[in-house]
Amino acid sequence: MxxxxxxxxxxxxxxxxxxxxxxxxxxxxxxxxxxxxxxxxxxxxxxxxxxxxxxxxxxxxxxxxxxxxxxxxxxxxxxxxxxxxxxxxxxxxxxxxxxxxxxxxxxxxxxxxxxxxxxxxxxxxxxxxxxxxxxxxxxxxxxxxxxxxxxxxxxxxxxxxxxxxELDDPLIAQADAGSQEFVLPSLLGVPADARFGGYRWWRRSVDGTFPAVAARLATELARLTGQSTAPVSIPVDLRPFHPEVRSTSNFAVTVSLQVTPDEGWEATQQQLLTVLSERRGTVRAPGPEVLKVPLGLLRMIVRGVDRKARRTDRFSSVAGVNSLGRTSLDAFATDDFEPSALYLLCPREPASPPGLNVVESEGRTELTLSWWPGKETEARAERLLDTLCESLSPAAHRAQATLLPPVPADRGAGPTDRTVVELFRDQVRSRPDAVAISGPEGEMSYRELDRRARVIAAELRARGIGRDTVVGLCADRSAAAVTGAWGALLAGAAYLPMDTKHPDGRLRALLQDARAPLCLTQHPHSERDFLPDGCEPLVLDDLSYAADPAAPPTPPAPSDLAYVVYTSGSTGHPKGVDIEHRSLSNYADWAVREHGIGPHTRLPLLCSLSFDVAQISLVLPFLVGGTLLLMRDELDHLSLQEVIDDGATALALTPSHLDLMTRLGLRPGGVGTLMVIGEQFTRALALRAREMFGPECRIINLYGPAEATIGVSHHVFDAERDTGANVPIGLPQDGVSLFLLDAERRFVTPGETGELYIGGVQLARGYRGRPDLTRQRFVRLADGTRAYRTGDLARRLPSGEVECCGRIDDQVKVRGHRIEPSEIAFTLETHPAVAAAVVVPRTPPGRTDRALCGYVVLRPDVPPVEMAELTDHLLEHLPSYMVPAAMLAVEEIPRTVNGKVAASALPDPFADAAAPGDTTPLSDPEAAVAKIWARVLDTDVEGLGPASDFHQLGGDSLAMIAMVAEVAGEIVGAAGAEAFTRRAPDFLAQPTLARVAGLAETVRTT
Structure with missing residues (x-):
């Protein structure tokens, strides 16, 4: 610089x-x-x-x-x-x-x-x-x-x-404007009333960018003449051939190509490349002799040649195709301005054919055309641009790759502008004594829930908390958390749900990033050190709920913020997703109707509050007079069975949770609806769920990232029709559109796999405080539609529905949580002993699911560090599900020639854990536990010893629940099963085979 x-x-x-x-x-x-x-x-x-x-x-x-x-x-x-x-x-x-x-x-x-x-x-x-x-x-x-x-x-x-x-350039030396022949009629015709200086612009936007776009368009223009060959003019920028010159002045020369349309655009592109590589061709440009012509005389000449071309409708080429090349829209962005389109408008030049200008940016090609205005030329110009757009992006492809909601004949008027706060208040007025919350603490009516929420809202508003202000919510899965969330909504504020099990450092970072001036919490979490400077606590347990304050007079507007959830960030930091009321209302209106949520629904809260799926349970029942079921805070086989026995009629859960339930042998109770969301849902798991809950249970596969408000499409599983490996995600819901686009953001051809984009009213406002990330992920299609790039690969099935096929990046899912491995690596590199780190997913031996593995390069100038210390470091800053199952120190991070991590060259961290290296004999209790571990982890029992670690073998928290349940049932026995389960936290920090077996034997014998 x-x-x-x-x-x-x-x-x-x-x-x-x-x-x-x-x-x-x-x-x-x-x-x-x-x-x-x-x-x-x-x-x-x-x-x-x-x-x-x-x-x-x-x-x-x-x-x-x-x-x-x-x-x-x-x-x-x-x-x-x-x-x-x-x-x-x-x-x-x-x-x-x-x-x-x-x-x-x-x-x-x-x-x-x-x-x-x-x-x-x-x-x-x-x-x-x-x-x-x-x-x-x-x-x-x-x-x-x-x-x-x-x-x-x-x-x-x-x-x-x-x-x-002054350039020593062969193309400049060949410039000649005097030998042009004006013999070709224009494609658009010259209007009878065409006047000197008159011109009009026409503009089109096409989704996607296209290799050799100038050659493609030139070939199509030549085809439209009906001639076997036709000349097309293409300006060529000479700057790339003279990189030492950086100038804004005129550095383009116009090359005339003889285009043969039957040979295809590839031949046209080759012809242009030959001109550029050999530096010779037909170049049209004024020569030095023009400098001798006085400007007054030159003006007369310009008028004369233009008058002749206008009168005879004869030109030297079919068109001029000027491609400005590709320009990043991010280069025209500021913190306050988000660019959506970049295009070039040029006048009609005298005695020149129609001018077509092309500008490409991320996922968009802009075409502008200039020509004389006129009644006939207006229609011709529109048809010409339509034809050119069709040649680049066929309408059949666009139709096939665009999925719209089905519209049944009996569908009602659809969602209104009423927010969930207004719908909740309707239920309070019409069903005040109905049970809103049921759980270990007892029952709470709609009247009581509303009153408590109004107390919290009044306290928030008294502290200046209102519209578009974010308040933290750090509470257990309890009635206090529910009243806190609805209190924030009634106050017109937005809530940030957090998991109390996350480390203080993580919670502090979220509150700071969200710029939350206040955090709703409860005992004993109010004693923790997670509040950043400028964020005051409001302890829900300490409020007096005897008062009966009035509700705020004005409910939130549809454009106001409702809640913020954080997802893992590829830049090393979590990113907050801002969800507005209109998005939440649209989802809720569709979901309660399509999923059969009503006054008799009893829906448990199974997921962490910080997971956007939890909002299904936290919001939907209260809009229709249903009941939210609360469970004991620890998720295990006993609490799952308790909540089912408490009358659960529907469950909202991830495939990982559903897989766990089918393996625990739970009694299905009266569950009639399963809303499965967050991960790839396999047909094998759907069949197991059908066997467990019965053929009358509706099994719904929901799809939707946090950036599109919980769920945007769904498919009801049909065992006879759904024969693929994975259950389809169906069609979009009301107010939502899905698009399948390729890597250049072109609509995919029929049957082709593409990246799934989401459009419609449910899109988030963006990432909180991150306009750069918002621009990257929330884009504008050519027709102005705002769309979210999911990063999920998908294809359209013959049935017309959509099936997910994987990811385009390194993002992984753990129990429905999106994880960017780079965020974990970034956190590892904040440890003073780590010089570099990388985290990759690997499949442990004998397993089908993947586990996270961390690799670190240690600094030579600091004392050595044990991997356990690095694990503790991660646990201080990240949720437990983001901590790698295994960690290894390596000399260097191997990389491919293009700089990417060569994951296949990294050592297998599970090799030692799976190998029969521990020859210490197992006691009878240890041998019994080893058989269960081998079954739960799909590993070889011969490789297990007393020191084998459940986590190092690839076991995550859900596998731990399954293991604890089987040990309690098979080894401890019915009398001590609950005691063993409640004491499981004793070995969670170091779950070796010997410790698990020791606790099981202790509980069994006492």
Missing amino acids: MSKSATTADNDRFARTVVPFEHWYLGFPTGLSPVLNLVVEGAGRIAAAELRRAVAAAAEYCPGARLARHGSRWSDSGQPPPVRLAAGTVLDRGTLNDVAELRRPLPVRGAYCEVVLFDGEFPAVAFRASHAVMDARGLRMWALDVFRALRGEQPEGALSVTTVA
Whole structure:
């Protein structure tokens, strides 16, 4: 990067010659001013004052944006380009041709460049430059520097005074404009009333980017002529061939290709590559002789050649296809402005065929066309763009890869703008004495739940907590947690549910990241040290619930924040997902209807509050007069059976939890609905669940990431119809759309696997305080649809439904929780003894599921550290399910040639654990436990010894529950089963075979 002082010194002597290209453009009459418009559309705001400062700062590094002409020389005027405000002007496809600011000739008051800010509801910025001083790529360089300055970054600059005429380039030497033949009629026709200087723009947006897009479009244009070959003009940027020159001036030459459409676009692309590699071809450009023509005479010539082309409808080529190449939209983003589209608007050049401009950004290709306006040409231009878009993205592919909700004839009016708070209050009024909560602490009516929630809401509002404020919720799975969540909602605030089992460091980081000024908690957690500075506690147990305060007069608005949940982050930090009331209401309206949730529903809270799936139980029953069942805080086979015996009619759980239940031999009770969500749901597990709960039980496979509010699609399992390995995820629900796109964000071809994108009302507002991550994952499709990139691979089945097929990245699921291994590696690297770390999923021997494995490179300049210390370090900062099952120290992290971790070259951490290295004889109790371990972990019993560790063998917390249940039932016996289960925490920190067997024998004999 250059320094500011260096740029100032260079600007003092910035001057260059007017080259033939530029002299030609200077000769354009005012009525056909050659102005390029690079438009950035988006959402958010850009302050005019900040934009003016950024334009001035960028001009210091790009003096080509503030040139003044003195005869045949350009020099730096020292005056920044003006910034004009188009207040109240709407810039969209419908108004594009009515915006006077985009058609104003340049120069104005000597300025050849300017910026126009459209500050409406959907802001836009237009960077405008006369073609006499810049080409389109130079315009982009300047615009990028303006946005760098807006973000507070140093512009890259373009200070070279070298001109295209001074390049030693064979293509420049071959430039010839005099031999062109004007013999080809235009594809669009010339309107009878066409006038000099008249032109209109048409714009299309296409999903996806396309290799060799200019060649593809040129080939399609040639095909439309009906000729065996046809000439197409393509501007070529010479900057890549002269990397030492960084300039915003005109560095493009136009190459004329003879395109044979029957040979396909690949042949056109090869022809263009040959021109570039061999540096020879038919180049159309004004030569040095044009510099001898006075500008007044040149204007007459321009009018004359344009008049002739207009009268005869004859041109030198089918079209000019100008591809600006690919540009990252992130480069035009700020903390307050999210770009959605980037496109180029160019005038119709005199005596030139239709001009087609192409700009590619992430997942989007923008086409703009310029030509004379007219009644007939209007329809022709629309059809031409439709044809070009169809050639890139066939409508059949778009239809096949877009999934919309089914619309039964008997469906009602659908969701309204009423929030869950209003629906809950309806139930309080209509069913005040119905049981809202049932659990070990007793029962609580709707009247009592509402009163307690109003007490909490009043306390929050008295402390200034209200709309869009996030309050932490650190409470056990208890009535206090439920009243805390609903109290926050009644106050108009949003709640952040947290797991009390997570370490203090983790909870503190979440509250700090969420900017929560207050945390609802209960004893004994109020004594813990997890509150960051600026976050005060409100202990729910200490409140007096004798009062009966009024509910806040105004319920939350649909756009207000309802809750925030955190997911693992690929950047090393967890990221908060902001869910608005409209998203939650849309999900709830659909879910209670499709899942049969009603007044007789008794739904347990099985998952951690911090898991977004927990909101199913925390919200849905209270909207329809149902009952939430609470269980003892520890999840084990006894508490699961208790909650089923307490009358559970439906369960919301992950496949891992369901798998555990089918293996524990529990009695099914009256459960009639299973809502399974969070992981891949296999047919084998669905069949086991059907056998356990009976054929009348509805088994529903739900799909939905936290970023799309719990669930967006579902499929009711049918054993006869669903014969694949995995249960489909079905079709989207009301207000939701699903899209299957490939790596370039093109709609996939029928039968092809693609990444699943979600659109619709249930999308989160974004990631809390992370506009960069929000832009990466929440994107805009070509039609303006906002969509979330799930990272899940999926395909459309012949039935029309969707089936998930895996991930496009390293993200893994553990008991439904999304885990980014890089977050664990980042935490490991915060330990002073760790120089580098990587975490990868591996499959333990004999297992089908994967376990997390950590590998660390230790620092040579610090004392050695045991792996147990690193595990303790992780437990201080991460949830237990994110702690690797095994950890190894390695000399280095092996990597592939492209820098990725070579996971296959890392040692197997389970090899020693599975190998029969421990030859110590087993006691009878140990041998009995070993048989159970071998069965639960799918491992070899011969490899187990007294010191074998359950975790090191790949056992997670759910496998631990299954193991404890089997040991209690088979070894301890019915009399001591409950005592053994309750004492299981005694060995959880170090679950060796000897310790488990020892406790089992102690309980059995006493």
